[in-house]
Amino acid sequence: MSKSNNVYKDAFNRCLRLLDESKSLPSEPELGTLLRVSRTTVRSILSRMEETGLIAWNKRSKTVLREPRPEDFFPEEETDSLAEIIERSFMRRLLAGGAEAGMQINELELAREIGVGTTSVREFLIRFSRFGLIEKRRNSHWVLKGFTRAFALELTEIREMFELRSAAAFAALPQDSAVWVDLDRLEAEHRQLASEIATRFNEFSELDERFHRLIHRASHNRFIVDFYDVIAMIFHYHYQWNKAEERQRNEVAVQEHLAYIAALKSRDPAKVDAACRKHLKSARQTLLSSIPEGRQAQPA
Amino acid sequence: MSKSNNVYKDAFNRCLRLLDESKSLPSEPELGTLLRVSRTTVRSILSRMEETGLIAWNKRSKTVLREPRPEDFFPEEETDSLAEIIERSFMRRLLAGGAEAGMQINELELAREIGVGTTSVREFLIRFSRFGLIEKRRNSHWVLKGFTRAFALELTEIREMFELRSAAAFAALPQDSAVWVDLDRLEAEHRQLASEIATRFNEFSELDERFHRLIHRASHNRFIVDFYDVIAMIFHYHYQWNKAEERQRNEVAVQEHLAYIAALKSRDPAKVDAACRKHLKSARQTLLSSIPEGRQAQPA
DNA sequence: AAAATGTTTTTTCACGATAAAAGACATTAC
């Protein structure tokens, strides 16, 4: 099978949404930049749009002929990259229980189960290993270390160390730095969300990530910035998995963020430290409370 | 070609060294544990040893017939894993200059140049990416970020954060913890090395790594422990590359380690902090002084 | 019956091959 054309399909779908708004499309290179794909892919998209009667295409003129209909879109599941498919399958198995620490991971079995080649699974596992949840035995299998309380504590320890430092660096940034504008924008989005929290509470996780990434970037340290990928991954699946009290939790978190933003704007190190600690503490509580464990605490 | 039998060759060589000392070999499972390979590999080794007249092998009896000769050994270069070969080639190119930041890395070209398949190169790059020196453009090439001053500063910033914390945790460990015995042993090795520094200064880097890993382990945090891999990699190549003042540097470092060890044994947090800081500061200096750069400091 | 040896099966590692996607070069349009 070699390679799926999900890049094309995904870009095609995104291009369809562009069609709505304009009566003619820009140049091929411009479209490529817009959709973040090469011109080769842009041309495939245009070809298909011409074939299905969406546009009339003649050299520079690309006139929109009709509104895109639902059936013009490629099915969502065909737009995912293999890496995404593998990650989802893997995380489902990991979180769906039966994933005891110490269990061994079989590349071949995983590949067969997901219906992909072993190479892709291997590459996924290597990439995934930096999250600290699996470990390779040289010349042999991978070992699952498990989504345990210990993992959550180790993760949050680093997170707290990094974020306190980043927040301090952020507050020390000169007044004319572009980040203050970004922060203002995020603050506005937080206020907006807070006022409509009853209906939009599930949009928090995306805002949360953007907010923390902005702060971490102030560290100007690639290791700190990259570590946020680990946190983001864990929280992403954590949110999907643990829906209990979601609205309540997010409402609290939004308020903590607003206090944290206010502290940053005050540029007073002590206030920043306090607000940051307070928010991180409750984030840790949330994560910990969602991990069952306690097994060793209940002897038979 | 599919797969080299370097595991077998390496284990064979190590087994030859075992031969020297004993007149008969232990059981197959025991040998497997000793050499850290499977029994399948052990049996291949025994077969060859029998063929080349090194041992007489009949079921449980494996009698050594003669001393191994130099020609019995497989050439050293055939015992390296592909990953090691690729890493060395890659680092040579990276450090041998001409590796400007921003340069793009071509998987196919690298693979051809080293004489290996693309899969191995891809997997290497993915594994290597966690060191923060390269970055992937989605669906496209890798970008070299370069072994720059900024890299060194970001790396040491994290290192210092982690090591100060680990050292504090170490000092707080109960007196009956096994680490104190390990520390005593390392201290003895340091004293030994210090007394013979004139001739053995090049053995320091290995001792250095073992010492710092022991300390980092006290953090009981996988992210801290794993981060030492980044440091170890950088220092490994750094030592190979920058031989200037090596003896002098190592002599200083050994003394700093001894002071650091004394501080740990005192279990006084303030002393530990001071000794740790002092050593880390000079480690940073050493690393920084070996990085040319200064390019932006000399405008045309 | 425990632990070794002997045999078979399964898994990992690495390759070459091929379609998708990117990129480079040549040509045309404004």
Place this chain on the structure above:
DNA sequence: GTAATGTCTTTTATCGTGAAAAAACATTTT
């Protein structure tokens, strides 16, 4: 002459395949 389009080349992503190595199972030995 700049910026687009048209065409061709190179690189990346993924698979199936086969040998090396591990692991599982069966048989012997002490």
